[in-house]
Every structure is written in structure tokens, then in C-alpha cells.
Amino acid sequence: MIALLRAAVPLFLAMITGQLGSLVVTSVLGNHATVTLAAFAVVTAVLNPASTAVQGSLRGLGPFVAPYRDDPAAAVPVIRDARWLSMTTGLVGATAVACVPLLAGATGVPGEVVAEMGALPYLLAVYLLVFASTGGATTILVALGRGGSVMWPTLSFAALLGGLSAVLVPALGLTGVGVAWVTAGVVSAVVAALSLRRALGRAIGQARPRIREIITLAKVSIPLAGTVLIKFAVLGVVTLAASTTGTRDTAAHAVLTTLTGFIMVTSLSIASAALPDVARATDTAGARRAHRGAVLLAITGTLVVAGLLLGFGENLLVLFSDDAAVRDRVLGLLPLMLLASALDAAQAVQGTGLTALKRSSSSLMFLAIGYGLLLLAAVPVAGTWGVTGLWAAMAVANGLLVVLQGTGFRRHSAKLGEPRTPAGTVHPPTPDTCTKPPAAPGRS
Structure with missing residues (x-):
């Protein structure tokens, strides 16, 4: 840790x-x-x-x-x-x-x-x-x-x-x-x-x-880029939905979104640092141990930032708005935003774990499900429950992703060290110049 x-x-x-x-x-x-x-x-x-x-x-x-x-x-x-x-x-x-x-x-x-x-x-x-x-x-x-x-x-x-x-x-x-x-x-x-x-x-x-090797890289890299684009697009729709709820609520949503960006830096940095450890793991236990440490550290970091936000409260929000009504609205929504952010931090690390296992296509599919549902719900939820409903919907979407990404990671990490043919016969792994280094002298 x-x-x-x-x-x-x-x-x-x-x-x-x-x-x-x-x-x-x-x-x-x-x-x-x-x-x-x-x-x-x-x-x-x-x-x-x-x-x-x-x-x-x-x-x-x-x-x-x-x-x-x-x-x-x-x-x-x-x-x-x-x-x-x-x-x-x-x-x-x-x-x-x-x-x-x-x-x-x-x-x-x-x-x-x-x-x-x-x-x-x-x-x-x-x-x-x-x-x-x-x-x-x-x-x-x-x-x-x-x-x-x-x-x-x-x-x-x-x-x-x-x-x-x-x-x-x-x-x-x-x-x-x-x-x-x-x-x-x-x-x-x-x-x-x-x-x-x-x-x-x-x-x-x-x-x-080397066309074949580049395609192998692309199979992991391009889906990862797709997850980013989906998330950006859906959050843009959420912002548009928030803009229909009133001027002060829209301003409050903008402040909360800015704060979320700073909170996510913590989890993204931890996820990036943990990726090599998960990728280098040679067995299921090692991959899960590295991944579990990253998830716990990301959530802890998010909670520390959450505590600072809740502690400084009004004094911090003066930097973002001189409207007391907007600040009050932000303070009221802050616990819900922090819940959504903590779940987002956890699912982001889970998704990075799948990338480390070269299963970013699974992460793309899960994110398309979670954020696809959020996309469908954004406008109706904003019309019925306003900005409060939108942040609740984001928390639910991120919670669903924690479950989906976590389940996906456990399923794929269980296959480490057990390469199988389509018939199910286990064979020793074969050299692959794109994904595995040559064995160092004196090592098996």
C-alpha cells in the first residue's frame, strides 16, 4: 500500500x-x-x-x-x-x-x-x-x-x-x-x-x-479511448439536463462538477500507478491483491478529500460563487455528490484493472451499459427531481459500474496462469513478442 x-x-x-x-x-x-x-x-x-x-x-x-x-x-x-x-x-x-x-x-x-x-x-x-x-x-x-x-x-x-x-x-x-x-x-x-x-x-x-502487433495494441487501447468518449458525452447530456432546472441549480451543478474533477484526480492517479502491478502479476492472487489495494487507497483518498470539503464548506465555496443561494444549494447536494464521486473512484480503478488484464473491451461494454442507462434517465429525472435527482442517478450508475466492473475483474483475473485452447486443454503459454518479454537469464 x-x-x-x-x-x-x-x-x-x-x-x-x-x-x-x-x-x-x-x-x-x-x-x-x-x-x-x-x-x-x-x-x-x-x-x-x-x-x-x-x-x-x-x-x-x-x-x-x-x-x-x-x-x-x-x-x-x-x-x-x-x-x-x-x-x-x-x-x-x-x-x-x-x-x-x-x-x-x-x-x-x-x-x-x-x-x-x-x-x-x-x-x-x-x-x-x-x-x-x-x-x-x-x-x-x-x-x-x-x-x-x-x-x-x-x-x-x-x-x-x-x-x-x-x-x-x-x-x-x-x-x-x-x-x-x-x-x-x-x-x-x-x-x-x-x-x-x-x-x-x-x-x-x-x-x-508491425501491423499484427499494432492491432494487438489497438484491441486494448481503442476500447479504452471509447470509454472516455462515452463518459464525456453522457456527462455532457447530464449537464444539458441540469441546465433545464433553473439558474441557481445549474450554477450549483457546475460547481459540483468542478469539485468532482479534482476529486477524480486522486483515483485516476492511484489507478494509473496500480496498473503496472496488476499487469505484472502472474497469478490470480497477485493480481487481486494489487487491485484490492488500489481500490481501497482510491476510496480512502476520496473520503479524505470529502472530509476536507465538508470541513471547509462555506469558506471553500466562496471561491466558486458569490451567490449565497448557490452556495447553500451546493452544500445541500455535497453529500450526494461525494457518494457519487466515491463510487466513481471505485469503478474507475476497477476499469483500470480490466485494462491491466488487457480486457478494456469488457470495461467499454460495462460503461456503455451503466452510462447508457444514465443517458436515458437524465432528462426525465431532471424534469421530475431536478439536480438532486441527477446526482442520485449518477450515484446509482456509478454503483452499478462498481458491481459490473468488479465482477468482470474477478472473472478475468481468475484466468491468469491458465491459458486454454477452445477445447479447454491447458497448455504452457507461448512466447509473444508484443505482450511478454523474453525470460531474463537464470529465470524461468
């Missing part, structure tokens, strides 16, 4: 740092011009799911790299395959971001807002390609047990993004944000590449794409 916590802390700090960089940009734009902030919101409405999907697909590389922790250089062929896959997903995401002006014009976004975008969509498309070119360097570093190294790429990105935006936005508007984003992305990618090379002890180099 202590080792897991030690591995999770750098990831937690890196995620928090990244969020702070984005908050600085929003603050700078908010003080520049209202139309500029509106244009930025439209562009990031596409950038956020696109970049999160690319990032989600890269997280699927963890279970393929984790077995090489004792011999990092042997992971290079897998990392090359990962780079081809990440560039493919990055190209799709970059194309979507570059098409934002066309999409905005077609969907009725005011002309002045579209004109205000300037070169931002194209610069952010370049940034997404730069990010994809790292081939999931941070995920690979975590899988190799070098989690402390992931802070430096994120720290350099956040510092440059915030600092350059403050300098460039007054003169260049949103184009200045785009320049800052690309510059920060390039520097962050260089830092990540240097950290990865140091961890591997050799250069990655180039090689022809």
Missing part, C-alpha cells in the same frame, strides 16, 4: 499541475474579452474529447510495457508499435480539431465567435500531433516504474502554457494561446522523450510498422 501511494503521488501532482495550467489560460482569456472566451470554449469543446481520447488510447499501452520493468531496453519494439498507433489516433483527433471553424459555422455559432478563433484550431491540431508523437511516453514511464519522471513534462507544459498565454494573449488573442500551446507541447514532448530515453538506456529509433 505504501509503495502504491509513493508511486501515485507524482502522478497526482502532475495531473493537478496540468489542471492549474488550463485554469490560468481560462483566467487570462476571461479578462481579455468575452467573445474571445466564448470562441475558446467552442474550440476546446472539440479539443477536450479529442485529446482525452488520444490520451486514453495511450494509457492502454501500460499492460504491454509493464512486464519489461526489469529489462526496459527490451520494450523498444513495443514502444515503436505504440508510436505508430498513437500517431494514427492523433491524426484523427487533429483533423477533428482543425475542422472546428467549419463545424461551428454549420451549427449556428455566431459569426463573430467563429472569426475570433483565428489560427487557434489549426495550432491546437498541431499540438495534438506533437502530443501523439510522444507515443505515450508518460504511460510508458509509469509502466516501467519511473512515475517520478512524469512530473517534469507536465510541469514544463503548465508553466510555459500559463506564462506564454499571459504574455501573448493581450497582443495576439486566441492565436497567442495557440502559439503558447504548441510551444509548451513541443518542450514537454522533448522533456518526455529525454526521460524515456534515460529510462530505456538506449534510443528508440525507427522501424517499419
Whole structure:
């Protein structure tokens, strides 16, 4: 448990740092011009799911790299395959971001807002390609047990993004944000590449794409990206449903959603840190032990944050709203939000456990069931029970996912060490250059 916590802390700090960089940009734009902030919101409405999907697909590389922790250089062929896959997903995401002006014009976004975008969509498309070119360097570093190294790429990105935006936005508007984003992305990618090379002890180099191995990676990575997209889409519908309940309830929902984002950083960092341990487990007991520790630690972290929120209460909420009625509404909904967040933390770790077992397609199916039901219920629930009903529905959906993902993990982890043919005959595992490292000298 202590080792897991030690591995999770750098990831937690890196995620928090990244969020702070984005908050600085929003603050700078908010003080520049209202139309500029509106244009930025439209562009990031596409950038956020696109970049999160690319990032989600890269997280699927963890279970393929984790077995090489004792011999990092042997992971290079897998990392090359990962780079081809990440560039493919990055190209799709970059194309979507570059098409934002066309999409905005077609969907009725005011002309002045579209004109205000300037070169931002194209610069952010370049940034997404730069990010994809790292081939999931941070995920690979975590899988190799070098989690402390992931802070430096994120720290350099956040510092440059915030600092350059403050300098460039007054003169260049949103184009200045785009320049800052690309510059920060390039520097962050260089830092990540240097950290990865140091961890591997050799250069990655180039090689022809190994189609079969890339497809094997994609079978785990692409469903993981799909889970992210489904969750983003459904929570967007929930927000739209909340907007029909009244101005103060809508504002309260926005505050609660922001707080949830910070709470989830805890569970996501723990889940990411635990993934290599589950992936490296050679038997059912080892996988379940690592997974159980991650779930307990994630719930504990969520409860600690919940205690802080409940303790500071009114004093903390002043930072988010100067409307006393909104703050009272948030305080009233806080226990329900914390329940939903604790269940979300548990199901997120359960889903990551399935990814570690290379069963992200099962996690995708479970999330489609849980959030599909939430999607169907959002508007009727909001109309009948308001925001209170929506957060209750989210708690129920997350609770269902805890059961589904947990059951799935137990079922798939039970198969560890017992590969079977379709007829059911047990055979020794055969070498697989994409998923297993060669045996080290002196080891069976």
C-alpha cells in the first residue's frame, strides 16, 4: 500500500499541475474579452474529447510495457508499435480539431465567435500531433516504474502554457494561446522523450510498422479511448439536463462538477500507478491483491478529500460563487455528490484493472451499459427531481459500474496462469513478442 501511494503521488501532482495550467489560460482569456472566451470554449469543446481520447488510447499501452520493468531496453519494439498507433489516433483527433471553424459555422455559432478563433484550431491540431508523437511516453514511464519522471513534462507544459498565454494573449488573442500551446507541447514532448530515453538506456529509433502487433495494441487501447468518449458525452447530456432546472441549480451543478474533477484526480492517479502491478502479476492472487489495494487507497483518498470539503464548506465555496443561494444549494447536494464521486473512484480503478488484464473491451461494454442507462434517465429525472435527482442517478450508475466492473475483474483475473485452447486443454503459454518479454537469464 505504501509503495502504491509513493508511486501515485507524482502522478497526482502532475495531473493537478496540468489542471492549474488550463485554469490560468481560462483566467487570462476571461479578462481579455468575452467573445474571445466564448470562441475558446467552442474550440476546446472539440479539443477536450479529442485529446482525452488520444490520451486514453495511450494509457492502454501500460499492460504491454509493464512486464519489461526489469529489462526496459527490451520494450523498444513495443514502444515503436505504440508510436505508430498513437500517431494514427492523433491524426484523427487533429483533423477533428482543425475542422472546428467549419463545424461551428454549420451549427449556428455566431459569426463573430467563429472569426475570433483565428489560427487557434489549426495550432491546437498541431499540438495534438506533437502530443501523439510522444507515443505515450508518460504511460510508458509509469509502466516501467519511473512515475517520478512524469512530473517534469507536465510541469514544463503548465508553466510555459500559463506564462506564454499571459504574455501573448493581450497582443495576439486566441492565436497567442495557440502559439503558447504548441510551444509548451513541443518542450514537454522533448522533456518526455529525454526521460524515456534515460529510462530505456538506449534510443528508440525507427522501424517499419508491425501491423499484427499494432492491432494487438489497438484491441486494448481503442476500447479504452471509447470509454472516455462515452463518459464525456453522457456527462455532457447530464449537464444539458441540469441546465433545464433553473439558474441557481445549474450554477450549483457546475460547481459540483468542478469539485468532482479534482476529486477524480486522486483515483485516476492511484489507478494509473496500480496498473503496472496488476499487469505484472502472474497469478490470480497477485493480481487481486494489487487491485484490492488500489481500490481501497482510491476510496480512502476520496473520503479524505470529502472530509476536507465538508470541513471547509462555506469558506471553500466562496471561491466558486458569490451567490449565497448557490452556495447553500451546493452544500445541500455535497453529500450526494461525494457518494457519487466515491463510487466513481471505485469503478474507475476497477476499469483500470480490466485494462491491466488487457480486457478494456469488457470495461467499454460495462460503461456503455451503466452510462447508457444514465443517458436515458437524465432528462426525465431532471424534469421530475431536478439536480438532486441527477446526482442520485449518477450515484446509482456509478454503483452499478462498481458491481459490473468488479465482477468482470474477478472473472478475468481468475484466468491468469491458465491459458486454454477452445477445447479447454491447458497448455504452457507461448512466447509473444508484443505482450511478454523474453525470460531474463537464470529465470524461468
